[in-house]
Amino acid sequence: xxxxxxxxxxxxxxxxxxxxxxxxxxxxxxxxxxxxxxxxxxxxxxxxxxxxxxxxxxxxxxxxxxxxxxxxxxxxxxxxxxxxxxxxxxxxxxxxxxxxxxxxxxxxxxxxxxxxxxxxxxxxxxxxxxxxxxxxxxxxxxxxxxxxxxxxxxxxxxxxxxxxxxxxxxxxxxxxxxxxxxxxxxxxxxxxxxxxxxxxxxxxxxxxxxxxxxxxxxxxxxxxxxxxxxxxxxxxxxxxxxxxxxxxxxxxxxxxxxxxxxxxxxxxxxxxxxxxxxxxxxxxxxxxxxxxxxxxxxxxxxxxxxxxxxxxxxxxxxxxxxxxxxxxxxxxxxxxxxxxxxxxxxxxxxxxxxxxxxxxxxxxxxxxxxxxxxxxxxxxxxxxxxxxxxxxxxxxxxxxxxxxxxxxxxxxxxxxxxxxxxxxxxxxxxxxxxxxxxxxxxxxxxxxxxxxxxxxxxxxxxxxxxxxxxxxx
Numbered sequence: 001x002x003x004x005x006x007x008x009x010x011x012x013x014x015x016x017x018x019x020x021x022x023x024x025x026x027x028x029x030x031x032x033x034x035x036x037x038x039x040x041x042x043x044x045x046x047x048x049x050x051x052x053x054x055x056x057x058x059x060x061x062x063x064x065x066x067x068x069x070x071x072x073x074x075x076x077x078x079x080x081x082x083x084x085x086x087x088x089x090x091x092x093x094x095x096x097x098x099x100x101x102x103x104x105x106x107x108x109x110x111x112x113x114x115x116x117x118x119x120x121x122x123x124x125x126x127x128x129x130x131x132x133x134x135x136x137x138x139x140x141x142x143x144x145x146x147x148x149x150x151x152x153x154x155x156x157x158x159x160x161x162x163x164x165x166x167x168x169x170x171x172x173x174x175x176x177x178x179x180x181x182x183x184x185x186x187x188x189x190x191x192x193x194x195x196x197x198x199x200x201x202x203x204x205x206x207x208x209x210x211x212x213x214x215x216x217x218x219x220x221x222x223x224x225x226x227x228x229x230x231x232x233x234x235x236x237x238x239x240x241x242x243x244x245x246x247x248x249x250x251x252x253x254x255x256x257x258x259x260x261x262x263x264x265x266x267x268x269x270x271x272x273x274x275x276x277x278x279x280x281x282x283x284x285x286x287x288x289x290x291x292x293x294x295x296x297x298x299x300x301x302x303x304x305x306x307x308x309x310x311x312x313x314x315x316x317x318x319x320x321x322x323x324x325x326x327x328x329x330x331x332x333x334x335x336x337x338x339x340x341x342x343x344x345x346x347x348x349x350x351x352x353x354x355x356x357x358x359x360x361x362x363x364x365x366x367x368x369x370x371x372x373x374x375x376x377x378x379x380x381x382x383x384x385x386x387x388x389x390x391x392x393x394x395x396x397x398x399x400x401x402x403x404x405x406x407x408x409x410x411x412x413x414x415x416x417x418x419x420x421x422x423x424x425x426x427x428x429x430x431x432x433x434x435x436x437x438x439x440x441x442x443x444x445x446x447x448x449x450x451x452x453x454x455x456x457x458x459x460x461x462x463x464x465x466x467x468x469x470x471x472x473x
Contacts, residue, residue, distance in 0.1 A: 001035050001036060001127055001128070001464075001467060001468075001471065001473075002036040002037075002038075002124060002125065002126045002127050002128070003027075003030065003035060003036065003037040003038075003126060003127070003128045003129075003130055003467065004037075004038055004039075004040060004115075004119075004124070004126035004128070004129045004130070005023060005026070005027050005037055005038065005039045005040070005130045005132075006039075006040050006041075006112075006115050006129055006130065006131050006132065006136045006139055007019060007020075007022075007023040007039065007040075007041050007132045007133075007135075007136065008041065008042065008098065008099075008108065008111070008132070008133065008135035008136065009023065009041060009098060010023035010024050010039050010041045010084065011023065011024030011025070012024060012048075012051065012079060013041060013044075013047045013048075013051055013077075013079075013084065013086065014041070014042075014044045014046045014047055014098060016097075016098050016099065018163065018245070018378070018379075018380050019132060019133060019163050021245075021247070021248070021380060022132075022163070022212075022245055023039055023041070023132065024080075024248070025246065025247070025248040025251075025456050026246075026456055026459065026460060026463065027039050027082045028080050028081065028082050028248075028456070029246070029455075029456035029457060029459070029460035030460050030463065030464070031081055031082060032457075032460075033460055033461065033464060035460075035464055035467070036124075037082065038082065038083040038084070038085065038124055038126075039082060039083070039084045039085070040084070040085040040086075040087065040115050040118065041084065041085075041086060041087070042086065042087055042088075042089075042092070042093045042107075042111055043073070043075060043086035043087055043088040043093055044093050044094075044095070044098060045093065045094045045095055045096065046097075046098065047086065051077065051079070054077055054078075055075040055076065055077045055086065056075065056076045056077070057073065057074075057075055058074040058075065058076055058085075058121060058122065059073075059074055059121050060072070060073050060074070061074065061114075061117060061118070061121060063110060063113050063114045063117050064113060064117075064181060065106065065109065065110050065113065065179060065181070066177065066178055066179050066180060066181035067178075067181065070089060070091070070092075070110055071089055072087055072088065072089055072110075072114045072117070072118070073087070073088035073089070074086075074087060074088075074118055074121060074122070075087075075088060076122075083124075085118060085122065087111060087114045087115070087118065089110065089114075092106070092107040092110055092111075093107070104169075105169065105171045105175055105179060105196075105198075106175075106179045108134075108135040108136070108138070108169070108198070109138055109175070109179050109180055111135065111136070112135075112136055112137075112138035112139045112141075112142055113138070113142055115129070115136070115139055116139065116142055116143060116146075116147055116153070119152065119153070119156075120152065125152065125156075126156060127155070127156065127157065127467075127471060128156070128157045128158065128159060128467055128470060128471070129143070129156060129157075129158050129159075130158075130159045130161065131158060131159065131160045131161070131202055131206065132160075132161050132163060133161070133162065133163050133164070133167065133199070134167055134168050134169030134198040134199040134202070135169065135198070136160075136202070137160065137169060137198035137199045137200075137201050137202030137203075138180070138190075138198055138201055138202070139158065139202070140158040140160060140201070140202055140205035140206040140207075141182070141186075141189050141190060141201040141202070141204075141205045143156065143158060143205075144189075144205050145182055145183055145186045145189065146182075146183065157207045157470045157471060158205070158206040158207050159206060159207065159208045159209075159210060159466065159467070159470060160202040160203060160206035160208070160209050160210070161209075161210045161211065161212065162199070162203075162209065162210070162211045162212075162220070162377070163211075163212055163377055163378075164377050165199070165211075165220050165225070165226060165227050165229060165377070166227050166303075167199075168197050168198065168199040168200070168227065168228075168229065169197065169198030169199055170195045170196070170197050170198075171195060171196045171198075172195065172196065173191075173195070173196060175196050176190070176196060180196075189201050189204060189205060192229075192232065193228055197229075199229065200229060200232055203229070203232055203233065203236060204232060204236065206239075207239070207470050208239050208241070208466060208469070208470050209233075209236070209239055209240045209241075210240070210241055210242060210243055210466065211240070211241075211242045211243075211377060212242070212243070212244065212245045212377045212378035212399060213242050213243075213244045213245070213377060213378045213398050213399030213401075213402045213403075214241070214242035214243070214244065214402055215242065215397070215398050215399065215401045215402050216242055216376075216377045216378065216398040216399060217240055217241055217242030218242070219375070219397070219398060220233055220240075221233055221234050221237060221240075225375055241466070242402075243459055243462045243463060243466070244378060244399055244402050244403060244459060245378040245380065245399065245459060246383070246454055246455050246456035246457070246458065246459040246460075247380055247383045247384055247387065247454050247455070247456070248456065249387065249454075249455045249456075252363075252384050252387050252388075253387070254272075254364055254387065254388045254389070254450075257360055257364070259356070259357040259360035259361065260275055260278075260360055260361055260364040260365075261274055261275045261277075261278030261279070261361065261364070261365070262274040262275055262278070264364075264389075265450075266389075266447055266450045266451060269389055269443070269446055269447065269450070272364065272365075272388075272389055272446075273289045275361065275364040275365035276289060276293055276365045276366070276367070277289055277365075278361065278365060279293065279324055279349075279361050279362060279364075279365030279366070280293070280322065280324075280349075280365075282358075282361065283324055283349025283350075283351070284345065284349060285322050285324075285346065285347070285349045286322075286346055288322075291320055291321065291322055292320075292321050292322070292367045292368060292433055292436045293321075293322045293323070293324055293365065293366045293367050293368070294316075294321060294322070294323050294324070294366060294367070294368045294369070294370050294429075295323075295324045295325075295362040295363065295365070295366025295367075295368065295369045295370070295385070295390060296309075296323065296324070296325040296326070296327065296362075296369075296370050296371075297326045297327060297359045297362050297363070297369075297381055298326075298327045298329075298371070298381065299327055299328070299329045300327045300328060300329030300330055300333035300334055300337070301329040301330050301333070302330065302333075302374070303373065303374045303375055304329075304371075304372075304373050304374070304376075305371070305372030305373045305374055305395065305420075305425070306329075306330075306333045306336075307422075308372050308420070308421070308422040308425050309370070309372065309422075309425075310332075310333065310336050311422040312422045312423065312425065312426045313336075313340060314340075315426060316426065316429055317340075317344055317347050317348070319430075319433055321347065321433065322346075322347050322348070322349070323340075323347065323348045323349065323350075324349050324362050324365065324366055325337050325341075325348070325349065325350045325351070326350075326351050326353075326354075326355060326358055326359055326362055327352070327353075327354075328352050328353050328354065334352055337350045337352075338350060338352070363381075363384050363385055363387075363388040363390055364388045364390070366385075366390045367390060367391065367436055368390065368391050368392075368393060368429075368432050368433075368436070369381065369382065369385035369390045369391065369392045369393070370392075370393050370429070371385075371392055371393065371394045371395075371400065372393065372394065372395045372417075372425045373394070373395055373397060373398070373400060374395070374397070374420055375397055375398060376394075376395075376397055376398040376399055376400045377398050377399060378398060378399030378402075379394075379398065379399045379400050379403070382394055382399075382400055382403055382404055382414070383403055383452075383454040385449075386403075386413060386414075386449040386450065386452045386454065387450065387452075387454070388450075389446040389447075389449055389450045390449075391407075391413075391414050391415070391432060391435075391442075391445055391446065391449055392404050392413075392414040392415070393414065393415045393416075393417075393425070393428050393429060393432050394414060394415075394416055395416070395417055395418070395420065395425070396416050396417070396418045400416075401416075403452075403454065404416055407435070407445055407448075408431075411448075413445070413448055413449045413452055414449070415428045415429075415431050415432045415435075416428065
């Protein structure tokens with residue numbers, strides 16, 4: 001079985017979010033299970049020079065973009081045993097950021113078509129192209145409408161994974177003739193709700209559709225979560241399923257992580273407190289090993305639950321507690337946490353931005369991890385927190401519901417609440433703080449958290465089963 005994993009970003013080449021983590025880890029896990037898997041992505045300006053130095057140029061080709069053809073350079077690199085193909089076009093990809101450009105529709109139409117054209121020039125004919133999010137949603141559309149008559153493409157199947165349904169690639173109808181170049185009568189493949197919708201095309205034309213958690217697969221059939229795609233998803237619900245993401249347990253390993261203050265594992269969990277005191281010192285908080293520290297590492301946006309946090313934040317600060325917060329996002333929440341850090345310098349440490357090394361220190365040094373999302377397709381932070389013995393508080397939605405179970409039954413690995421309500425969240429925080437002071441019970445909970453298996457191994461096995469179903473094996 002040969003899988004070509006198509007993604008708009010992948011660790012370690014270019015990253016903006018969780019997709020890069022998945023595209024960097026899942027192919028590696030599949031290869032460990034003797035499944036052929038290679039990755040294809042754009043060659044962005046952001047790819048580091050040290051990785052560029054080890055890339056090999058395969059060939060240059062031209063790729064149809066509607067009525068014109070554009071150059072595409074095919075480069076190959078190998079990282080962690082996985083072969084990566086990086087597709088070069090400096091006009092489209094030599095930019096200072098991955099997304100957010102006026103011509104994203106054209107950039108990723110080019111990329112989707114280039115992925116298919118590339119297959120003729122590499123020594124790897126995939127059985128399955130695994131597409132991810134709207135940026136690759138056109139691959140199944142182009143494959144079925146433009147390439148099926150070519151013998152080389154006749155037996156290629158497609159899987160399309162929705163990582164976040166909120167971002168769909170919605171554009172005007174002018175794209176159909178000027179950018180997509182679909183055959184006559186095929187424009188309906190991307191026509192949805194009075195616009196061109198790349199994700200809708202991927203959902204309709206792929207052999208199977210997956211999401212990044214079983215609960216999210218059910219949620220997106222509901223208009224509350226589907227952002228307008230509930231119609232097509234309910235129509236095709238028989239081919240929609242959810243497989244929860246994993247984390248790379250080699251990368252996120254408190255026993256070897258070079259970013260944290262002191263390494264530890266489940267056998268030496270007492271050393272975790274040294275990470276707390278190191279974190280407190282770095283954030284300018286009073287260094288106290290006995291006070292519970294609540295960590296937050298997130299984009300500071302409303303759908304991550306920060307309107308709830310803002311509403312009851314000062315109520316929480318009435319307790320003997322500290323916060324370690326890292327993130328950036330909407331001005332409202334950046335300003336709020338900045339003001340709280342100024343007002344309560346002994347209780348709130350806040351750093352604005354994305355600082356990967358500090359994020360690891362928060363995962364390792366905090367006692368509790370707060371993640372009260374309004375919606376969360378999968379979420380990786382809660383699983384990373386578990387790995388570092390930091391107990392999550394989450395709302396029961398999407399992947400949070402699939403990975404965190406309330407410890408009220410003495411079997412769970414965190415604290416949960418159901419309704420999207422600030423005081424329900426506050427009650428979960430009080431329960432966690434109460435649990436923290438039961439030292440024996442808390443230690444048991446930490447060990448249970450660190451022993452959770454959220455590795456890519458389980459998820460990779462589920463993807464292999466899915467691939468076999470797609471291939472009829």
